[in-house]
Amino acid sequence: MGMTLAEKIIARAAGQDTVRAGEIVTCRVDLAMIHDSGGPRRVKPVLERLGVKVWDNRKVVVISDHYVPAVDQQSAAILKLTREWVKDQEIESFYDQQGICHVVLPERGHLKPGMFVVGGDSHSPTGGAFGCYMFGVGATDMAGVLVTGETWIRVPETIRIDWTGSLPHGSSAKDMMLKLCATLGMDGGDYQAVEYTGGTIAGLSMTERMTMSNMAAELGAQAGLIAADDTTTDYIRAAGADPEEGTVLKGDDDAAYRVVHRFDASALGPQVAAPDSPANSGPVEEADETAIDQCYIGACTGAKLEDLRMAAEVLGGRKVASSTRLLIAPASTRVTAAAAADGTLAKLTEAGAILMPSGCGACAGYGAGVLAEGETCMASTARNFKGRMGARSSKVWLGSPYTVAATAVTGRVADPRPFLAENGR
Amino acid sequence: MSRVWKCGDNVDTDLLAPGAYMKGPIEDLAAHCLEAIDLDFAKQVRPGDVIVAGRNFGIGSSREQAAEVLVRLGVKAVIAKSFGGIFYRNAFNLGLLALVADAETEVEAGHELELDPASGTITNMSTGAQIAAEPVPEHLRRIVAAGGLVPYLEQRLEKRS
Numbered sequence: 001m002g003m004t005l006a007e008k009i010i011a012r013a014a015g016q017d018t019v020r021a022g023e024i025v026t027c028r029v030d031l032a033m034i035h036d037s038g039g040p041r042r043v044k045p046v047l048e049r050l051g052v053k054v055w056d057n058r059k060v061v062v063i064s065d066h067y068v069p070a071v072d073q074q075s076a077a078i079l080k081l082t083r084e085w086v087k088d089q090e091i092e093s094f095y096d097q098q099g100i101c102h103v104v105l106p107e108r109g110h111l112k113p114g115m116f117v118v119g120g121d122s123h124s125p126t127g128g129a130f131g132c133y134m135f136g137v138g139a140t141d142m143a144g145v146l147v148t149g150e151t152w153i154r155v156p157e158t159i160r161i162d163w164t165g166s167l168p169h170g171s172s173a174k175d176m177m178l179k180l181c182a183t184l185g186m187d188g189g190d191y192q193a194v195e196y197t198g199g200t201i202a203g204l205s206m207t208e209r210m211t212m213s214n215m216a217a218e219l220g221a222q223a224g225l226i227a228a229d230d231t232t233t234d235y236i237r238a239a240g241a242d243p244e245e246g247t248v249l250k251g252d253d254d255a256a257y258r259v260v261h262r263f264d265a266s267a268l269g270p271q272v273a274a275p276d277s278p279a280n281s282g283p284v285e286e287a288d289e290t291a292i293d294q295c296y297i298g299a300c301t302g303a304k305l306e307d308l309r310m311a312a313e314v315l316g317g318r319k320v321a322s323s324t325r326l327l328i329a330p331a332s333t334r335v336t337a338a339a340a341a342d343g344t345l346a347k348l349t350e351a352g353a354i355l356m357p358s359g360c361g362a363c364a365g366y367g368a369g370v371l372a373e374g375e376t377c378m379a380s381t382a383r384n385f386k387g388r389m390g391a392r393s394s395k396v397w398l399g400s401p402y403t404v405a406a407t408a409v410t411g412r413v414a415d416p417r418p419f420l421a422e423n424g425r
Numbered sequence: 426m427s428r429v430w431k432c433g434d435n436v437d438t439d440l441l442a443p444g445a446y447m448k449g450p451i452e453d454l455a456a457h458c459l460e461a462i463d464l465d466f467a468k469q470v471r472p473g474d475v476i477v478a479g480r481n482f483g484i485g486s487s488r489e490q491a492a493e494v495l496v497r498l499g500v501k502a503v504i505a506k507s508f509g510g511i512f513y514r515n516a517f518n519l520g521l522l523a524l525v526a527d528a529e530t531e532v533e534a535g536h537e538l539e540l541d542p543a544s545g546t547i548t549n550m551s552t553g554a555q556i557a558a559e560p561v562p563e564h565l566r567r568i569v570a571a572g573g574l575v576p577y578l579e580q581r582l583e584k585r586s
């Protein structure tokens with residue numbers, strides 16, 4: 001019997017010809033990514049206690065994104081510690097306030113197909129969009145990786161999610177993921193590997209594929225894989241890296257999947273998740289037109305260049321309603337630069353959007369843009385757990401950048417399609 | 426013996442380690458553990474207590490403080506129908522036992538339990554009932570026995586040198 005994509009990547013990393021789901025193996029790590037929150041401040045004491053340095057300073061990427069820019073003494077101290085540790089460990093790749101880790105990592109050419117990558121963040125499955133096996137771990141697990149260059153893994157089964165049909169205008173990868181969260185539930189991934197296949201996926205851009213892989217975390221999967229193709233290698237080349245340094249792998253036709261779910265993209269309209277779980281998703285037209293205090297376009301999930309363009313398509317020539325506010329934190333400084341160059345940013349700011357620095361910020365309730373008690377937010381982020389973006393009683397809705405923009409225009413949970421249709425006239 | 430706390434399905438990492446206190450010291454974070462669903466938990470939990478939960482305990486963020494605050498508060502084990510995968514790894518790495526078992530219907534808050542991770546047996550000392558848990562794989566038991574991944578690595582590095 002053949003092997004799945006996940007099994008092939010893991011077998012390579014484990015130095016074995018084959019592996020089978022359920023087996024526990026030790027893998028060599030090709031790359032480890034850590035950020036300011038779960039990284040140096042947490043792993044430094046461990047490395048000191050063990051009296052060792054990182055196993056390979058060229059295979060560790062450090063990205064400060066959670067507490068940027070510093071808003072108080074505590075966050076400033078965390079960022080300072082991160083810089084000092086990077087210097088001390090002679091880490092070659094350090095991105096200080098350049099954007100959110102999951103976006104910066106591929107943007108700067110660090111991901112190549114076939115790699116086995118560990119990230120110190122739960123949205124690390126994002127790397128799966130590049131045909132890498134990338135998954136998130138906590139800080140102590142990461143310290144183990146940094147010391148040994150290895151980690152253990154239970155070879156996952158693969159849950160295949162096959163999408164066919166082309167997305168209608170106004171729908172996006174985010175809507176596909178909210179649909180999956182509602183249908184499969186937050187444990188639908190069961191800490192196995194999800195692999196997205198089918199014509200819809202093949203037609204998605206890299207940034208949209210990243211949204212798919214990113215939110216595999218919301219399905220409870222360990223990884224969210226998409227086999228590499230020309231779209232992948234073109235992106236990597238454009239990022240200034242050589243895709244040939246990786247290995248393009250595909251699952252065998254006779255590989256064993258736990259289950260194959262099939263979805264039709266052509267029938268999919270915009271989805272929104274009501275508070276307090278991404279699984280509370282449904283079609284936007286069926287949601288209550290709840291008044292929204294804050295609209296947020298941000299996060300690794302929903303503030304890449306394409307996401308900002310979606311928002312601009314709705315907002316261009318319109319104004320943010322006076323009853324709400326729209327905060328936009330582009331996912332990286334490169335995204336900001338590109339959106340400035342192509343006129344996207346101007347459309348957003350002319351509509352009344354408030355532009356914020358690139359970073360996690362309000363998404364995790366760590367930085368600027370958090371919510372007061374009782375406030376509601378419509379966000380392009382990945383998760384809307386109770387109190388995530390601020391006060392305990394605050395509520396978060398999730399939607400695509402189109403939907404967040406439409407909500408900003410009306411001040412209530414809104415369907416973006418009428419605005420897009422008006423534009424078309 | 427361990428006294429039981431119950432907390433239902435989908436206890437996420439933001440409930441265990443609320444973002445607003447993530448910058449500060451772990452004691453402060455621990456004092457706010459689960460406050461959004463139970464204001465008394467952090468105040469009243471005692472060393473050796475056990476949490477019995479439903480599905481998806483620890484889903485969400487990779488922040489291992491979600492497991493660390495429980496260790497801080499003296500919680501000895503979490504028994505759940507299923508766990509967020511990252512939380513499950515984090516728990517063992519920090520020396521917190523995570524047992525997969527459908528125990529909710531067999532235990533009430535305040536009951537006393539005895540746990541045997543190797544065989545996967547939970548005994549409810551208050552009712553006499555036996556509950557089957559998934560046996561914990563040997564390599565994870567070795568990590569917990571060492572007190573977590575760091576002391577485990579310490580032992581490994583010592584052996585090497």
Ligand code: SF4
Binds near residue numbers: 299
């Ligand atoms: S933007 Fe939000 S989801 Fe993405 S890494 Fe930052 S905190 Fe996590």
